[in-house]
Amino acid sequence: EAQVTQNPRYLITVTGKKLTVTCSQNMNHEYMSWYRQDPGLGLRQIYYSMNVEVTDKGDVPEGYKVSRKEKRNFPLILESPSPNQTSLYFCASSRDPTNTEAFFGQGTRLTVV
Amino acid sequence: GQQVMQIPQYQHVQEGEDFTTYCNSSTTLSNIQWYKQRPGGHPVFLIQLVKSGEVKKQKRLTFQFGEAKKNSSLHITATQTTDVGTYFCAGVYGNNRLAFGKGNQVVVIP
Numbered sequence: 258e259a260q261v262t263q264n265p266r267y268l269i270t271v272t273g274k275k276l277t278v279t280c281s282q283n284m285n286h287e288y289m290s291w292y293r294q295d296p297g298l299g300l301r302q303i304y305y306s307m308n309v310e311v312t313d314k315g316d317v318p319e320g321y322k323v324s325r326k327e328k329r330n331f332p333l334i335l336e337s338p339s340p341n342q343t344s345l346y347f348c349a350s351s352r353d354p355t356n357t358e359a360f361f362g363q364g365t366r367l368t369v370v
Numbered sequence: 371g372q373q374v375m376q377i378p379q380y381q382h383v384q385e386g387e388d389f390t391t392y393c394n395s396s397t398t399l400s401n402i403q404w405y406k407q408r409p410g411g412h413p414v415f416l417i418q419l420v421k422s423g424e425v426k427k428q429k430r431l432t433f434q435f436g437e438a439k440k441n442s443s444l445h446i447t448a449t450q451t452t453d454v455g456t457y458f459c460a461g462v463y464g465n466n467r468l469a470f471g472k473g474n475q476v477v478v479i480p
Contacts, residue, residue, distance in 0.1 A: 292470070297379070299472035300413070300458065315467075347412060355400060355462040358415035 259284045263348050263362035270338055270369055278333045278365050280348030288354045289331040290315065291323065293344040294364075300347065306331055307354065338369040374399075374461040376471035383449045384479050391474040393442040393459035400462040402435060402442045407473070408455040416444075416457075454478045 261282045270276055282289065290305035292315075302315030306325040320342055322334040331350075335342060348362040375394045383389045393402065401420040405413040417426055419435035419442060426433045432445045446453055456473040463469060 290468075297472065299376075300470040302467070302469075305467070316469075349413075355468060356418075358403070358418065359405075359413075359460075359468065361412040361414070364412050 259360065261348055261350050261360050261362040263346075263365050265365060266363060267366050268368070270367070272339055272369055273337050276335050276338060276367075278335075278346060278348075278367070280331045280333065280362055281329050282331075282348075282350040282360070283329065284350060284352075284360065285328065286350040286352055286360075287328070288352070289325070289348065289350045290359075291321070291331070291333050292347045292349065293317065294347060295344050303333070303346075305354070338367075340369050343367060343369050373469050374402075374459055374471040376459060376474050378474060379472060380475050380477075382477045382479055383453075385449055385451060387449055388445065388447045389449060389476070390443055390445045391457050391476075393444075393461070393471055395440045395461050397463065398439050400439075402439075402462065403460045403468070404433060404442075404444055405458045405460065405470075406455050407458065411455075413458060449478055451478050451480060 264279045287308045291303040292300040301317045303321050304323040306312045312323050346365045349359040351357050351359040377392050403418045404416040407413045417433050423437045424435040430447045434443045456475045458473045460468045460470045
């Protein structure tokens with residue numbers, strides 16, 4: 258089954274404690290991206306990756322890092338989480354950035370206290 | 371950054387009635403995509419429009435792309451309770467990025 262898998266689904270952490278949210282896709286997609294969703298703000302892109310070892314900033318990259326060492330995985334790293342990073346995060350993948358549908362993971366609800 | 375504006379942001383719709391949600395951009399879009407997110411779920415792709423003036427139908431859903439490729443609409447007829455959720459449009463700009471609107475949250479009143 259074609260899918261994008263995120264882990265964990267829920268996470269409560271404390272300010273400053275580094276964390277990683279994993280994302281894996283089994284569709285051999287080249288393009289992957291991370292979004293955060295906040296009430297009234299829609300989906301805002303954090304980072305995206307066009308291919309292995311190619312990543313770039315989206316609209317709200319501050320406080321986040323990503324890596325793309327393998328085609329299937331695109332982890333999101335918060336080196337020093339802060340309460341304003343409390344949000345619902347989605348990973349998405351697609352065959353190309355714009356001409357094909359994006360497949361979204363189930364989401365990770367992160368709370369930073 | 372580039373963005374698409376969606377209106378309205380919220381809608382309450384009586385079951386059985388029709389409704390429309392709109393998506394507008396200040397610049398020309400390469401194409402536009404529509405997604406639906408059920409409460410507690412993740413966005414799911416509905417359709418992509420590419421050509422100027424394009425109209426596509428999916429059962430009770432009708433999608434339109436404006437002649438100038440700067441706006442789009444989604445019209446749903448005979449609303450059902452399964453239509454509840456948030457509808458997002460995502461504009462594709464020349465720099466090969468998807469920019470999502472803020473969404474239109476739809477509540478269906480039985």
